[in-house]
Amino acid sequence: MSFNWINAEEFSFNSFLLMDRWMVRMICNKYVGWDEFCDNLGIALAHNPSVAWYFAHKSPESKPAIEQMIAKAPKNLPPHEIRKAEVFVIHAMETSVVYVYPDIMNQNCDYINAWDKQLLFELADFTDKVVLDLGSGTGRLAFAAAEKAKRVYASEPTDRLREYMRDKIKRENVDNVVVVDGMIEQIPYEDNSFDIVMSGHVVGDNYDLEIAEMSRVVKNGGYIIDCIGEDNRKREADEELIKRGFESFYHASKSGGDIYRYRKLVNK
Known part of the structure; x- marks a missing residue:
């Protein structure tokens, strides 16, 4: 369900570097059966190694799922395809993204x-x-x-x-x-x-x-x-x-x- 609290295109994928362990765990494990989400998350993580590293170390229990998604991600994608995957994940996780921007949360929710x-x-x-x-x-x-x-x-x-x-x-x-x-x-x-x-x-x-x-x-x-x-x-x-x-x-x-x-x- 989309709440339209944010415009995902305006947010950096680095926003996920501000998230807590429970949020990383939820993002990486709760949506295992949602193939479109997992495919896009895999692309975004594969092309954002700092976020992938942070996810794996912040939530060690999620590391197998992270590695699996990255391994399935296509390589050598053009920048616009990578950004498309990032925006998909940011939009899907908007209720988590606003948690790390409290002023936006207060204003838009x-x-x-x-x-x-x-x-x-x-x-x-x-x-x-x-x-x-x-x-x-x-x-x-x-x-x-x-x-x-x-x-x-x-x-x-x-x-x-x-x-x-x-x-x-x-x-x-x-x-x-x-x-x-x-x-x-x-x-x-x-x-x-x-x-x-x-x-x-x-x-x-x-x-x-x-x-x-x-x-x-x-x-x-x-x-x-x-x-x-x-x-x-x-x-x-x-x-x-x-x-x-x-x-x-x-x-x-x-x-x-x-x-x-x-x-x-x-x-x-």
């Missing part, structure tokens, strides 16, 4: 720039709460919650996004947001640490594991919240969340999308 923080505040009382935001991105949820919460821990596995949030904290003198590294599958906190655990555009790869981890670190009587941003997508309610005890809250976005937010009261 409708789920961030069209979002109203009142949509979060309707789901729970954040006053004086200790909050964990998983997959914080540029801090859409974290900085909103920080206006009321005692402290917010913004957990984000992407280095460029963590640094963006840290710069914002310094620039705006925010004193109750702590930026940390971490993945939703292995939350690096003790049991029963938070009054509210929230996320947006994160849950869904492994519902049981993700929700089990969120439930582990939230206090008895606390809330788990899933609050996506605004977009123009037509969607149905997430039945996987509903059958696991989440309430759903629907509204139509200004751009015509179907937006569902979710909340679960945790009783242990």
Whole structure:
């Protein structure tokens, strides 16, 4: 699915040198069955040895896949064919590319720039709460919650996004947001640490594991919240969340999308 957040032709393939291990691993291994993508990635890597070297060393577990794609790539291609392959990969991976350009992400991603923080505040009382935001991105949820919460821990596995949030904290003198590294599958906190655990555009790869981890670190009587941003997508309610005890809250976005937010009261 294309979101048209970027014009791929305007970006260098060297953008991939800014990516973290988990992103490299995803790019090299998640799309094994998509032959067109793998063929173009192989061409792009074969003709960008610095990126190929970085991929193989940043994500050693991806090295066999990288070597296989490069070995299949045709040699002696003209520059315009190489660039065509690069643009194909950049466009296909636009949701990863914007992660390493946080200002562009904030500016072009409708789920961030069209979002109203009142949509979060309707789901729970954040006053004086200790909050964990998983997959914080540029801090859409974290900085909103920080206006009321005692402290917010913004957990984000992407280095460029963590640094963006840290710069914002310094620039705006925010004193109750702590930026940390971490993945939703292995939350690096003790049991029963938070009054509210929230996320947006994160849950869904492994519902049981993700929700089990969120439930582990939230206090008895606390809330788990899933609050996506605004977009123009037509969607149905997430039945996987509903059958696991989440309430759903629907509204139509200004751009015509179907937006569902979710909340679960945790009783242990």
